[in-house]
Amino acid sequence: MKEIVTGNEAIARGAWEAGCHVAAAYPGTPSSEILENVSKYPEIDSEWSTNEKVAVEVAAGASLAGARSMAAMKHVGLNVAADPIFTMSYIGVNGGFVVITADDPGLFSSQNEQDNRWYALHAKLPMLEPSDSQECLDFMKDAFELSERFDVPLLFRVTTRICHSKSIVELGSRTEASIKPYVRNPGKNVMAPASAKKRRYVIEEREVRLRAFSNNCSYNRVEWGMRRKIGIITSGISYQHAREAFHKLDDEVSYLKLGFTYPLPDELILKFASEVETVYVIEENEPYIENFVKQLGISCTGREALPAVDELNSSIIACALLGHSEEGRWEVEATPPPRPPVLCPGCSHRGIFYEMAKYRDIATSSDIGCYTLGVMPPLGVADSVICMGAGVSAGIGFSKVFAMPGAARDDGKPIKKVFGVIGDSTFFHSGVTGLIDAVVNRSNMALCIMDNRTTAMTGHQDNPGTGRTIMGEKTQQIDLKALCVACGVRPDNVQMVDPYDLKQVHAAIRKAYDANEIFVIITTQPCALIKEVMRKREHMYCHVDEKLCVKCKMCLKVGCPAISLRESSAEITRSMCNGCAICAQVCPKNAISQVGELND
Amino acid sequence: MTDTDKILNPGMNARETDETKSVLLVGVGGQGTILASRILSDGLMRAGYDVKMSEIHGMSQRGGSVTTHVKFGSKVYSPIINEREADILVSFEKVEAVRWLSYLKPGGMLVVNDYEIHPLSVLTGEAKYPDGIIELLRNKVPNMLALSASQAAGDLGNVKAQNIVLLGALIKGMKLDDIDWITVLKDIIPPKLYDLNVNAFKAGMAFLA
Secondary structure, three states: OEEEEEHHHHHHHHHHHOOOOEEEEOOOOOOHHHHHHHOOOOOOEEEEOOOHHHHHHHHHHHHHHOOOEEEEEEHHHHHHOHHHHHHHHHHOOOOOEEEEEEEOOOOOOOOOOOOOHHHHHHHOOOEEOOOOHHHHHHHHHHHHHHHHHHOOOEEEEEEHHHHOEEEEEEOOOOOOOOOOOOOOOHHHHOOOHHHHHHHHHHHHHHHHHHHHHHHOOOOEEEEOOOOOOEEEEEEHHHHHHHHHHOHHHOOOEEEEEEOEEEOOOHHHHHHHHHHOOEEEEEOOOOOHHHHHHHHOOOOOEOOOOOOOOOOOOHHHHHHHHHOOOOOOOOOOOOOOOOOOOOOOOOOOOHHHHHHHOOOOOEEEEEOOOHHHHHHOOOOOOOOEEOOOOHHHHHHHHHHHHHOOOOOOOOOOOOOOEEEEEEEHHHHHHHHHHHHHHHHHOOOOOEEEEEOOOOEOOOOOEOOOOOOEOOOOOEOOOOOHHHHHHHOOOOHHHEEEEOOOOHHHHHHHHHHHHHOOOOEEEEEOOOOOOOHHHHHHOOOOEEEEOOOOOOOOOHHHHHOOOOEEEOOOOEEEOOOOOOOOOHHHHHOOOOOEEEEOOOOO | OOOOOOOOOOOOOHHHOOOOEEEEEEEEOOOOHHHHHHHHHHHHHHOOOEEEEEEOOOHHHOOOEEEEEEEEEOOOOOOOOOOOOEEEEEEOOHHHHHHHHHHEEEEEEEEEEOOOOOOHHHHOOOOOOOOOHHHHHHHHOOOEEEEOHHHHHHHOOOHHHHHHHHHHHHHHHOOOOOOOHHHHHHHHOOHHHHHHHHHHHHHHHHOOO
16 A cells, blocks of 8 residues: 655554564654654554663663664764663674664754764664665564564664655565563673673674675665766665766666665675766765765765755755756845744743843753743843753752852853753653752752643653653653652752742742752643643734833844734734733733633 | 656646656645545556655644645656656745745646635734735736635535645646546545535536536
8 A cells, every 4th residue: 555654653653564563762853753753553562661771771671672662863862872782782682673863964953963873883773774665664664574584773764855755665564573482691691890891892793794794785785877978876865865866867876775784785885986986975964874985995976065054955966066057046135034933823932031031140951842932032032052952950059150250151140040841751761860969069040841731842742741652541640849849859949830920920030049068949830832832812912002002112022923013003913822911911001911711 | 668758848738758757736735735636546556557746744844935746657666756847836825936936847737726825924024924925926927726625615504625726626637637536535535524625626626528
């Protein structure tokens, strides 16, 4: 049967067809839908793990116990999971074990643009790189068997345009894989120095076998042109861009299309290069293939013509290698205003940022999630965003220094308090370790846990605070307040606030600002886009009384996309508004009123 | 091999050529570009084309400027539409048409929803929403259709169906109306919203009747 599916759906399908038993992931764009789709197959035990390291370890344990297992994450998630991955390369597998990394060239939804193919080289893991949805399915279906054959976890590397592009696939059926017998083997599975050193040699032997496989596998194929003038070495989505860029020269061009990209096939590359006049290496971001080709002594054109930054496309290739010009595009004499992403109308984060923005002598260490958008004007709250969890831990470092004599802003004024900002899912992911650090090392920072009862930015996945698993079962709901207290925060110093109530928010932030020891604020409104929340609030909205409005623009300072300034007064677009009433609370003329009631 | 010398003439019957055709849908996060593209891709696949569609998830969905790419033909390689490549640019919001106009190919067709969504920079007065966009576009792009899909959808009972109104106009504009879109809609749209969306689809087609 044929269907048009995304790469993520195809990966999930391939895992199911391969007989995968256990799957774990932490959501992150562009990888999130992999596990969402895997969890639809009842044969696979799926879980949202607390973070990517946990996901890899869960899948590693499942593999050692004998099951086919997988873990999925975005590129930066692999940094979090790097520790178990590097050592699992030593241990190897029992049931096939596949780690999926979804990289984000072009940074559509990420804090960096790292190319995770280097991880395969660094950890010595075989790597598959599909270039469309059909290959996602087919490669994934084979990946578990390859992992078992070579006794090593396999790295499955995709990028945003593979994950989120749809193309047509032929679906197959599931082949049940039996759970392999579990044999206790401390010499292989307990990585103490003596056993690890022995395994170190095994890895090097495995590398030789993998290299031989790479030279002779169907994932690496040559597509000869009629004449062998140009030879293009490429992989992943870059193959598609290259085919499109050179399609008018199909007779002249031959391709070495690489799908098994660690270890790279040395003999195959040498043979291919010797048969063509000119070699181009076409790849996105890092010169991963090109460096290897050059090490083989082959002269080729790659990075000197193609950019290192941003995602690649066929036009960039055609301009760089075929001399196409970019002339002749449509233009009109109008400048579109910028339209960056913003906090939604009714967002439960807005009230906290509005009140925090009033303080000129604080610094804010923020984190990865919707609340990163607090940095946007007019709220403008965030001094740093580094990675998951740093909202807490970097705040500890900030506050250490701002307490030192001589530390000040560039205008000479002191920073009197440091606030950390972190979401519920991110706090569970890696904020809790920072909080323990803050308590134990006597930090006096304040922390706002923006608990909106979901993992919002990546599309509303469950997390330890929601009380539901990805399989739809009810489960223990981790109590954030109790967790903070268990970490050693004094119960008096944990304040729950309704972020829609600016008086409460104001008082809590004041208290946190004045505290001499760690203070935690936990917000209690769910994300406004949760279906249940939308249903509850569907009859609620705010209304501006034109007669009372003096157009003072105070309501515009909350940065709500539903509020605009018209000729006669401010206006609130009813279809966008959920009646959170933050704007009503900042209006000095009481011109805005909340209308309607919560549904049951 | 495709006949590469054939110059594309958008608006012509898409079946007459085996060149890849490109449809770029642009709008504001939340306007339903992804659903419209999904229906379009599914129908094209059922009609026997090779189809690729590329969408963007994550941060930009929060009210940001979004694009969805649909390409179809006898064989499609890259899922991305480059600048000067789209046979049809469908803009769900009018200033987005200006932002993405460089993606339209020379001679391409522009479909614009005559509808404004003001970004925060305009709402707070830092930036200005340009005046007279429709006229500016019309003076430049000969092959252009401006329609009020939002109003048409509102008249049918729900402004959110504007995406399907635009889909109807796009399909008529590409002369792809011989595909059984009603069945595709039935398979994809939830039953509760089916009638609304079929009516929206027909209203969209009627703009080019």
